[in-house]
Every structure is written in structure tokens, then in C-alpha cells.
Amino acid sequence: MSMIKSILKTAVAAKAVQLVSRELQKPENQRKLKEGLSKLAKQRRR
Numbered sequence: 001m002s003m004i005k006s007i008l009k010t011a012v013a014a015k016a017v018q019l020v021s022r023e024l025q026k027p028e029n030q031r032k033l034k035e036g037l038s039k040l041a042k043q044r045r046r
Contacts, residue, residue, distance in 0.1 A: 023029050 024033070
């Protein structure tokens with residue numbers, strides 16, 4: 001039973017990675033990510 005749970009967890013994690021990589025390929029999401037990182041960097045400099 002634990003082997004099945006392990007396989008399911010691995011499959012869910014792989015699907016999540018696939019979804020995130022697909023979303024990061026979109027230009028609007030890349031722009032939002034860059035803006036967010038820029039804001040974070042500005043806050044850290046203070």
C-alpha cells in the first residue's frame with residue numbers, strides 16, 4: 001500500500017512540475033515574476 005502512495009505522490013509532483021514549467025513559458029507570467037523579484041530585491045536592500 002505504501003508503494004502505491006509513493007507512486008501517486010511522485011506522479012502528482014511530476015504533474016505539478018510540468019504545470020509550473022508550462023506556466024513559466026508564458027510571457028505575461030515571466031513579466032509578473034520579474035516584477036515580483038524586483039520588488040523583493042528592493043525590499044531587501046532597505
